[in-house]
Amino acid sequence: xxxxxxxxxxxxxxxxxxxxxxxxxxxxxxxxxxxxxxxxxxxxxxxxxxxxxxxxxxxxxxxxxxxxxxxxxxxxxxxxxxxxxxxxxxxxxxxxxxxxxxxxxxxxxxxxxxxxxxxxxxxxxxxxxxxxxxxxxxxxxxxxxxxxxxxxxxxxxxxxxxxxxxxxxxxxxxxxxxxxxxxxxxxxxxxxxxxxxxxxxxxxxxxxxxxxxxxxxxxxxxxxxxxxxxxxxxxxxxxxxxxxxxxxxxxxxxxxxxxxxxxxxxxxxxxxxxxxxxxxxxxxxxxxxxxxxxxxxxxxxxxxxxxxxxxxxxxxxxxxxxxxxxxxx
Amino acid sequence: xxxxxxxxxxxxxxxxxxxxxxxxxxxxxxxxxxxxxxxxxxxxxxxxxxxxxxxxxxxxxxxxxxxxxxxxxxxxxxxxxxxxxxxxxxxxxxxxxxxxxxxxxxxxxxxxxxxxxxxxxxxxxxxxxxxxxxxxxxxxxxxxxxxxxxxxxxxxxxxxxxxxxxxxxxxxxxxxxxxxxxxxxxxxxxxxxxxxxxxxxxxxxxxxxxxxxxxxxxxxxxxxxxxxxxxxxxxxxxxxxxxxxxxxxxxxxxxxxxxxxxxxxxxxxxxxxxxxxxxxxxxxxxxxxxxxxxxxxxxxxxxxxxxxxxxxxxxxxxxxxxxxxxxxx
Amino acid sequence: xxxxxxxxxxxxxxxxxxxxxxxxxxxxxxxxxxxxxxxxxxxxxxxxxxxxxxxxxxxxxxxxxxxxxxxxxxxxxxxxxxxxxxxxxxxxxxxxxxxxxxxxxxxxxxxxxxxxxxxxxxxxxxxxxxxxxxxxxxxxxxxxxxxxxxxxxxxxxxxxxxxxxxxxxxxxxxxxxxxxxxxxxxxxxxxxxxxxxxxxxxxxxxxxxxxxxxxxxxxxxxxxxxxxxxxxxxxxxxxxxxxxxxxxxxxxxxxxxxxxxxxxxxxxxxxxxxxxxxxxxxxxxxxxxxxxxxxxxxxxxxxxxxxxxxxxxxxxxxxxxxxxxxxxx
Numbered sequence: 001x002x003x004x005x006x007x008x009x010x011x012x013x014x015x016x017x018x019x020x021x022x023x024x025x026x027x028x029x030x031x032x033x034x035x036x037x038x039x040x041x042x043x044x045x046x047x048x049x050x051x052x053x054x055x056x057x058x059x060x061x062x063x064x065x066x067x068x069x070x071x072x073x074x075x076x077x078x079x080x081x082x083x084x085x086x087x088x089x090x091x092x093x094x095x096x097x098x099x100x101x102x103x104x105x106x107x108x109x110x111x112x113x114x115x116x117x118x119x120x121x122x123x124x125x126x127x128x129x130x131x132x133x134x135x136x137x138x139x140x141x142x143x144x145x146x147x148x149x150x151x152x153x154x155x156x157x158x159x160x161x162x163x164x165x166x167x168x169x170x171x172x173x174x175x176x177x178x179x180x181x182x183x184x185x186x187x188x189x190x191x192x193x194x195x196x197x198x199x200x201x202x203x204x205x206x207x208x209x210x211x212x213x214x215x216x217x218x219x220x221x222x223x224x225x226x227x228x229x230x231x232x233x234x235x236x237x238x239x240x241x242x243x244x245x246x247x248x249x250x251x252x253x254x255x256x257x258x259x260x261x262x263x264x265x266x267x268x269x270x271x272x273x274x275x276x277x278x279x280x281x282x283x284x285x286x287x288x289x290x291x292x293x294x295x296x297x298x299x300x301x302x303x304x305x306x307x308x309x310x311x312x313x314x315x316x317x318x319x320x321x322x323x324x325x326x327x328x329x
Numbered sequence: 330x331x332x333x334x335x336x337x338x339x340x341x342x343x344x345x346x347x348x349x350x351x352x353x354x355x356x357x358x359x360x361x362x363x364x365x366x367x368x369x370x371x372x373x374x375x376x377x378x379x380x381x382x383x384x385x386x387x388x389x390x391x392x393x394x395x396x397x398x399x400x401x402x403x404x405x406x407x408x409x410x411x412x413x414x415x416x417x418x419x420x421x422x423x424x425x426x427x428x429x430x431x432x433x434x435x436x437x438x439x440x441x442x443x444x445x446x447x448x449x450x451x452x453x454x455x456x457x458x459x460x461x462x463x464x465x466x467x468x469x470x471x472x473x474x475x476x477x478x479x480x481x482x483x484x485x486x487x488x489x490x491x492x493x494x495x496x497x498x499x500x501x502x503x504x505x506x507x508x509x510x511x512x513x514x515x516x517x518x519x520x521x522x523x524x525x526x527x528x529x530x531x532x533x534x535x536x537x538x539x540x541x542x543x544x545x546x547x548x549x550x551x552x553x554x555x556x557x558x559x560x561x562x563x564x565x566x567x568x569x570x571x572x573x574x575x576x577x578x579x580x581x582x583x584x585x586x587x588x589x590x591x592x593x594x595x596x597x598x599x600x601x602x603x604x605x606x607x608x609x610x611x612x613x614x615x616x617x618x619x620x621x622x623x624x625x626x627x628x629x630x631x632x633x634x635x636x637x638x639x640x641x642x643x644x645x646x647x648x649x650x651x652x653x654x655x656x657x658x
Numbered sequence: 659x660x661x662x663x664x665x666x667x668x669x670x671x672x673x674x675x676x677x678x679x680x681x682x683x684x685x686x687x688x689x690x691x692x693x694x695x696x697x698x699x700x701x702x703x704x705x706x707x708x709x710x711x712x713x714x715x716x717x718x719x720x721x722x723x724x725x726x727x728x729x730x731x732x733x734x735x736x737x738x739x740x741x742x743x744x745x746x747x748x749x750x751x752x753x754x755x756x757x758x759x760x761x762x763x764x765x766x767x768x769x770x771x772x773x774x775x776x777x778x779x780x781x782x783x784x785x786x787x788x789x790x791x792x793x794x795x796x797x798x799x800x801x802x803x804x805x806x807x808x809x810x811x812x813x814x815x816x817x818x819x820x821x822x823x824x825x826x827x828x829x830x831x832x833x834x835x836x837x838x839x840x841x842x843x844x845x846x847x848x849x850x851x852x853x854x855x856x857x858x859x860x861x862x863x864x865x866x867x868x869x870x871x872x873x874x875x876x877x878x879x880x881x882x883x884x885x886x887x888x889x890x891x892x893x894x895x896x897x898x899x900x901x902x903x904x905x906x907x908x909x910x911x912x913x914x915x916x917x918x919x920x921x922x923x924x925x926x927x928x929x930x931x932x933x934x935x936x937x938x939x940x941x942x943x944x945x946x947x948x949x950x951x952x953x954x955x956x957x958x959x960x961x962x963x964x965x966x967x968x969x970x971x972x973x974x975x976x977x978x979x980x981x982x983x984x985x986x987x
Contacts (some may be wrong), residue, residue: 016500023856027575028877046489078842079401085850085854085856103430118779121448121466136797137466137779139484143485154797155795155797157483159777172815172836173870175541178562179577190557190575190593191535191557192559192575194537195411196353199355210872213564214540214562220358230490232894235561238580251914252930254563270930278847287930291615295790318651321658322655325979326980437872445894448795450775450777468793468813481984489809504869510908514905519904520904525743527683527743541831543870565910601945636964643981647984649984
């Protein structure tokens with residue numbers, strides 16, 4: 001892609017050489033076809049000394065000699081670099097091909113531009129949209145619907161009853177749409193009987209799901225993951241959970257059944273949400289905090305910490321108070 | 330299954346039409362062959378308006394017009410619905426068949442009624458009982474023993490040295506019987522040497538094991554999972570742990586080596602149990618609580634919370650006290 | 659291996675019969691070719707009564723009649739037993755063989771003494787050193803470098819850009835070198851764009867990685883796991899993390915991006931480390947503790963507990979103080 005076109009795609013203004021760019025890179029790995037980025041002026045000399053053909057720079061940079069490199073000026077270099085990564089990744093041609101060792105049911109509809117890798121299994125009636133990639137060792141259950149430009153990296157399991165939109169990335173080992181954890185005790189015997197887990201899992205567009213993360217289907221209805229949600233590795237999402245748009249969740253967090261997380265919430269790592277919790281839009285939950293069952297947490301941009309989760313200032317004051325008292329005793 | 334027979338199987342008394350029922354369902358998905366359930370009278374009109382052929386209802390329901398549906402009266406509709414789900418699932422005929430792409434060692438004993446799916450591997454001398462199902466992409470190690478009516482859903486790994494009873498469900502990505510985490514430091518070098526992990530893993534009947542959950546074999550002896558135990562997703566069970574009957578453990582809980590959990594304990598999500606802990610029968614551990622090494626927790630039906638875990642009332646009183654003091658400062 | 663040779667390998671002095679020993683075992687499983695160990699004199703009679711051909715015993719043991727067994731005297735029987743397990747495991751001949759169902763790219767360099775098991779995939783240009791084992795169902799990405807004597811047990815995923823040294827064990831379901839979790843918000847839309855995750859993962863020698871553990875590659879540079887590191891199951895290691903030599907980390911701990919853990923630190927289970935944390939050499943972090951972003955934790959041999967992590971004595975004093983105050987109210 002020409003540097004002028006890339007600049008347009010990422011909202012930057014281009015100056016200096018008009019060069020061909022095909023990848024993002026770090027300073028040390030950069031070559032003529034690479035674009036790098038500079039967030040602070042103190043890194044500028046490093047970028048100029050690198051082999052990169054293009055540099056994304058802050059609008060207020062002072063550059064005497066661009067050394068023939070294309071300069072892409074922007075107010076938000078980090079965002080521009082992310083957008084450049086997306087733009088250049090998409091321009092990689094996806095070779096449509098089903099590996100001979102993959103086992104695709106005759107009734108599955110796999111678009112001609114899809115790539116299905118070694119030893120993957122695609123069940124009866126499943127549907128996979130244009131340019132999507134099913135990496136090696138995946139298991140796609142019967143009737144699963146996968147949109148366009150999706151990437152199931154490797155060894156992903158998708159149970160029957162799951163659908164996902166476009167541009168969804170699922171990393172290795174993730175398990176999508178498995179039975180939820182619901183049991184009914186029989187008081188007479190002390191035994192637990194499985195409550196039916198026959199619902200669906202609906203995943204929106206532009207979702208990223210981390211390695212070895214597990215998302216359960218609904219019990220009778222659906223578990224819903226909204227557009228733009230980003231889930232890190234080793235996260236658990238229980239049955240009937242509803243996650244709104246552009247929610248970000250860090251690693252090892254657990255979300256219990258029927259909990260609702262509204263748009264734009266940010267959730268740290270190792271957070272625990274009880275069942276039937278409501279996390280309102282824009283809330284920020286600090287790592288390791290816990291929200292007991294049925295609680296509502298609200299406050300756009302407010303940070304919560306501790307178990308039970310409370311506003312950060314309150315929690316820190318409690319910690320400081322306790323430390324002071326304990327020291328006196 | 331006729332509604333009269335189903336009623337008998339789930340301990341309900343049947344009334345109204347005698348219809349054929351083959352599945353449990355939600356109101357919205359229900360068709361003539363479906364049975365739904367009503368837990369509170371306020372949901373009754375929804376059930377009657379649904380397409381369901383049968384409804385499980387509380388004994389004290391007032392129903393003027395059953396609209397031709399079979400009514401299954403019971404004191405515990407939720408339990409009856411769970412039992413109905415089990416009864417109807419079992420009546421699904423299991424087609425015994427080993428997929429041509431599965432690799433089964435000649436010395437493995439796979440019952441003629443088993444189904445072994447695509448690209449699974451069954452090792453030498455392994456044994457799989459009647460009507461059990463090995464889903465796609467599983468790896469069953471040499472000598473593993475799997476009972477009857479088990480279901481290894483997909484991509485399950487079972488190491489050599491593991492045995493399981495009947496009616497065990499193992500969800501995708503679980504790893505059973507791997508080496509435990511035991512090392513001996515060499516003070517002279519600071520290096521850690523692996524303590525032999527050559528024991529076994531013994532799993533009882535009617536156990537459910539969640540997606541991506543890991544259970545280690547014993548170091549020299551056995552790790553033991555009792556009958557009726559239900560483990561959620563992403564749980565860690567260390568070497569030599571012994572879990573009694575009908576214990577329920579929620580997601581992301583970690584159980585360290587040699588810990589014992591007695592019958593009927595209920596353990597929340599993200600709980601951490603140190604090594605050599607004893608959780609006595611009937612204890613309830615709240616989510617995220619922690620029990621340090623070698624501690625004993627007792628009290629049938631008593632709820633514990635916090636780290637170190639203490640009775641809920643005590644913990645809440647401490648939280649309230651601290652909050653009050655901090656506000657005054 | 660003769661008992662005299664084994665004694666030499668494990669730093670013990672041998673006495674009694676010179677016998678052939680080929681495995682470590684528990685008392686109950688021990689046979690003539692087995693070596694067992696005794697840590698306290700009260701277990702001595704059990705060892706002598708077992709079928710073992712050899713016993714590792716403390717130097718101060720009093721043994722009147724060795725019953726023809728080889729006695730291996732040492733100051734540290736537990737370490738000697740671990741070393742015996744390692745010595746005897748390595749003497750097992752590794753049969754070099756690529757299973758017919760494995761798919762190995764023609765350009766991959768797999769040493770003639772490697773074993774590659776059923777249905778594993780080895781990508782283009784990957785390299786696997788002498789005597790290494792790739793168990794069933796693994797996915798080794800293009801260009802991955804695996805050293806000598808490694809063991810990828812089963813269903814391991816190794817992404818492109820990963821290298822590991824010699825004698826590395828990776829347990830089932832682990833995911834190595836996946837994309838890290840880094841996104842840049844676009845303030846104009848509220849959407850998150852993926853920051854490029856194009857770095858590497860470098861794993862040293864003698865590392866053990868637990869089942870279903872996930873380790874992300876660096877964003878632009880490398881994630882580095884030092885020699886002798888032992889990681890338990892279900893651990894998350896974020897991008898650009900650097901872990902020093904001989905660090906031990908228990909199950910379900912999460913290590914956020916760019917955090918550094920120095921040599922010899924010991925980290926309990928379910929610990930959470932924020933991003934850009936520094937854990938200095940020899941620190942001990944108790945289970946479930948948490949270290950907020952950018953904090954430095956120091957103190958060789960000092961135990962920390964709680965969130966935010968503080969020295970154990972301080973934390974226990976705070977707990978005791980709070981309990982005392984709450985009881986009075």
